[in-house]
Amino acid sequence: MVARLLRLRAALLLAAFRGRPIAVVRRVLLGLVAVVGAVALAWLPRWFSDDPGDRAAIDVVLASGVLLLAVLVPFFANRGHLEPRQFAGLPERPGSVALALLVTTVLSWPVLWMLVWLVSLWLFRPEWMASPWPPALACLLMLLLAVTGARLASGLSRLVVPRHQSGALRASGVIVLIAALPVAVFSVAQALRDPHGTMTADAAEILAWSPFGAPVFGVFLHETDAAAAYLRFAIALGSVLLLGLLWFLLVRVSLSTVAKPIESGAARHGLGWFERVPARPASVIGARSLTYWARDPRYRVALAAIPLAPVVMLLAFWVAGVGFEALVLLPLPVMLLLLGWSVHNDVALDSTAIWMHVASGTKGRHDRIGRLFPVLMIGLPLVLIGSSLTVTLVGDWRMLPAVAGMNLAILLSASGSSSVFSALMPYPTTRPGDSPFAQPAVVGSGSGAAQTFSMLLAALLAVPPVWVAFPALIDPGFAENMFALVFGVAYGVVVLAVCTLIGGRIFRRAGPELVALTQTFD
Structure with missing residues (x-):
């Protein structure tokens, strides 16, 4: 042979x-x-x-x-x-x-x-x-x-x-x-x-x-x-x-062993993201969310606005005389924090279809996981590529594990906190089909409280990985960097899992109320 x-x-x-x-x-x-x-x-x-x-x-x-x-x-x-x-x-x-x-x-x-x-x-x-x-x-x-x-x-x-x-x-x-x-x-x-x-x-x-x-x-x-x-x-x-x-x-x-055959009656062409994911509740919800992010201008405008905040912060810190290395380390964590926070009101943005999840008996954790697909598909490559560019600009690749672990933990923890607030405190937002710059005139909507508390929780959850990574960034030793990487990955996964379960439980218990509430937004 x-x-x-x-x-x-x-x-x-x-x-x-x-x-x-x-x-x-x-x-x-x-x-x-x-x-x-x-x-x-x-x-x-x-x-x-x-x-x-x-x-x-x-x-x-x-x-x-x-x-x-x-x-x-x-x-x-x-x-x-x-x-x-x-x-x-x-x-x-x-x-x-x-x-x-x-x-x-x-x-x-x-x-x-x-x-x-x-x-x-x-x-x-x-x-x-x-x-x-x-x-x-x-x-x-x-x-x-x-x-x-x-x-x-x-x-x-x-x-x-x-x-x-x-x-x-x-x-x-x-x-x-x-x-x-x-x-x-x-x-x-x-x-x-x-x-x-x-x-x-x-x-x-x-x-x-x-x-x-x-x-x-x-x-x-x-x-x-x-x-x-x-x-x-x-x-x-x-x-x-x-x-x-x-x-x-x-x-x-x-x-x-033999490969699992594809069902002959299953459509595999022309379905976009649906033909690339398995037939599971969380995956299907994720495919639908990815389709929304690609076609709905409300998501595209919010996504395009995420890089602007780090630019403004960099200009302010540069005028204040902050060193180059600190400025280089700042933009990516801020962008990941905003990216994870951006889905804190996803239930309201999906108000015309939320009834399908409640009526079909979809488990809350499947709904929470599926809605995080776009954030993770954008955020994880951004963590890898952005961390690599960050350490290259700093000029010391030894701090790559600490930077990557810190950024990954920030992304996952911010996504987890948004998963909770998306089901806990939805507030009126732009209706589907309207201009992404139009805002509904609803009295007592509580949008300010929901945005403030969700951002505050995301920022608080980001403190531990930043605290652990800080010594490794100051003195980039091998042991400190590997510990920061392991801690960042473990911390982010644990926070995301816990918040997903909490958000899923809230969604399951408050499903009818969420449907009634979102119908008033339309």
């Missing part, structure tokens, strides 16, 4: 040189650019520093980034990969299928690009020639780690993500790439610009204990600290064996 798949892989590689001449020339040029990029990536550290120790730190940072991409990218983009379920109809054992897919992955363009990079590393590092066996072992471990990690990520993605949701998965991968790109570019540029800096050394020391950087760092420790080098090699080898074991188990599970 291995020989047959190798011939198939070779045919697929040669297929790149067949077709229209323009397409072949374009593929050849892209291949040459990739080869030149691989060689340049291996040569850059030597150009920036002549010291082997500095080059070691830079190599650890670059190698960790390359291996991390090799493992993560196939999870989000795997349309051209063979999957184990395609071999379910053949009389082959799971072990032979797993071994064949793993071995034949070597004949693929990404692996060939990595081979070019590893060979270039060997040629551009004269210090490796003195003791060739550790570098050879390091290169072999990096190649095996990339191959097994890529196969496992691709197979896991095919197993857990339905085929009709592959587009959403690729979009999520693009968002993650955009979020990580500024930090990656900044860290690589910092490492190349200042090889002697503490930031590069700290990053290399942390990554050296991960499977991605351990083999490279072990090469440079071989002469001075053999025990530490052996330990790093053991970490890399253990990671490869673990990934290989998980791959064989994944193939066995994939061959013994």
Whole structure:
């Protein structure tokens, strides 16, 4: 089976040189650019520093980034990969299928690009020639780690993500790439610009204990600290064996299960967001909310106004003489706070359809969760991308965990508080179809109290993550930043879950009253 798949892989590689001449020339040029990029990536550290120790730190940072991409990218983009379920109809054992897919992955363009990079590393590092066996072992471990990690990520993605949701998965991968790109570019540029800096050394020391950087760092420790080098090699080898074991188990599970078929009578085209979500109450309500946010001008105007408040605050603080680093850290938390707070009156905005949830017996927590879909779909990418840009502008990527944890906690806690007040204190708002700038003239509506109390609660819930993240932002140590990240994620999830349950209980008990109240708004 291995020989047959190798011939198939070779045919697929040669297929790149067949077709229209323009397409072949374009593929050849892209291949040459990739080869030149691989060689340049291996040569850059030597150009920036002549010291082997500095080059070691830079190599650890670059190698960790390359291996991390090799493992993560196939999870989000795997349309051209063979999957184990395609071999379910053949009389082959799971072990032979797993071994064949793993071995034949070597004949693929990404692996060939990595081979070019590893060979270039060997040629551009004269210090490796003195003791060739550790570098050879390091290169072999990096190649095996990339191959097994890529196969496992691709197979896991095919197993857990339905085929009709592959587009959403690729979009999520693009968002993650955009979020990580500024930090990656900044860290690589910092490492190349200042090889002697503490930031590069700290990053290399942390990554050296991960499977991605351990083999490279072990090469440079071989002469001075053999025990530490052996330990790093053991970490890399253990990671490869673990990934290989998980791959064989994944193939066995994939061959013994079948994908859940899509119902033949279910409409899957022309329904917008409804065709992208499962047929569950919270998901359907979320799809309807997403449709409202895309088509209703009331939501678009409110969304467009969110970036204006941070701009006004930045101008005020800048005039007051606040430093640049503090100004950079301010806009994103304020925007996330306003974004989460923006749905505090969503029941009133949805006044013409709220009766459907009450009449159908929809559980309150499903209503609360569904209405938060647009906020979370906008806010989570904003947290990733905005946190990455924030630390890049500040100039210290070590504070990224604290910044991301703080911003995520602010978004989730503000969304949770709005989920409570949306059912507790709805007030009259612009009617559907009216101008988003028109306001209903209702006496004693209580809109001021609802807005004030909901914003006050959102601001109070945002204090703990800001308090925990503040020491990590002042002194960006590894332990402080990781604690701020873990606390921010856990705190935000807990607050959102508790507020969703409270808001759901309020919605269930006050459902008829909410229907009667919202009818008076229309």
